[in-house]
Amino acid sequence: MQSSAYGASLAGGAFDLENFVKQPQTVLRCLCWLFSIVVFATITAEGYVNSPTKQNPECMFNDNDSACSYGVGIGVLAFLACVVFLVLDAYFPQISNAKERRYIVTADLGFSAVWTFLWFICFCVLANQWSKTTNTAVQGDAARAVLTFSFFSIITWALLSYFALGRYRQGVSDFDQDYRDPAHDHTSPFPPGPYASSSSGPPGYQQSPFSHNQEQPGEYQPPAY
Numbered sequence: 001m002q003s004s005a006y007g008a009s010l011a012g013g014a015f016d017l018e019n020f021v022k023q024p025q026t027v028l029r030c031l032c033w034l035f036s037i038v039v040f041a042t043i044t045a046e047g048y049v050n051s052p053t054k055q056n057p058e059c060m061f062n063d064n065d066s067a068c069s070y071g072v073g074i075g076v077l078a079f080l081a082c083v084v085f086l087v088l089d090a091y092f093p094q095i096s097n098a099k100e101r102r103y104i105v106t107a108d109l110g111f112s113a114v115w116t117f118l119w120f121i122c123f124c125v126l127a128n129q130w131s132k133t134t135n136t137a138v139q140g141d142a143a144r145a146v147l148t149f150s151f152f153s154i155i156t157w158a159l160l161s162y163f164a165l166g167r168y169r170q171g172v173s174d175f176d177q178d179y180r181d182p183a184h185d186h187t188s189p190f191p192p193g194p195y196a197s198s199s200s201g202p203p204g205y206q207q208s209p210f211s212h213n214q215e216q217p218g219e220y221q222p223p224a225y
Helices: 017-022 024-046 065-094 098-131 140-170
Strands: none
Touching: 017 024, 024 065, 024 140, 065 098, 065 140, 098 140
16 A cells, blocks of 8 residues: 555656646635735725825725735735645645655645735725725725625635645655664664574573483484384
């Protein structure tokens, strides 16, 4: 039976497009990728409103430029991360080194957990700023789209964290990386062999299975009938 590491065979294998597309992680990453595009593209294209009293456009979320910048930054980084992890997921079955797989799974778990939290903060900040916005008629659809897909991003990234945690817990099965052959392991607690070369050998020497009362060579003893 082939040993496995973090959800795939350690022997490595060719890229299977059909199996890759059907994986839950692939579907979720594509959704995260799409949601991040909607968030940062909407803010970039429609998130700033021209004000008659100010020269520069203001953010549609209560004129808070920091809120818009935060949403764009989180969205762009999430977009890039989804592309990177999609490539790693496609290459993952071909990696035969269990340690390299562990690094990838750990990075996936850590990044997904952090981005779940950051998307939660993004949604809370934008929703709070939108509730304080006086002119909600302008760019209202764009703001609601950003809020909606920010909320969806929390769910998808949380699910990615869940699947990454499950893959991390799988670890390495059916194969012990630290296995040692007792015959070559000098730290083994097993006692020495039952036979030694001389009677003055190290402790653990055992007597010959032949009795010391064995007759001397040359003395013939007739068999007893």
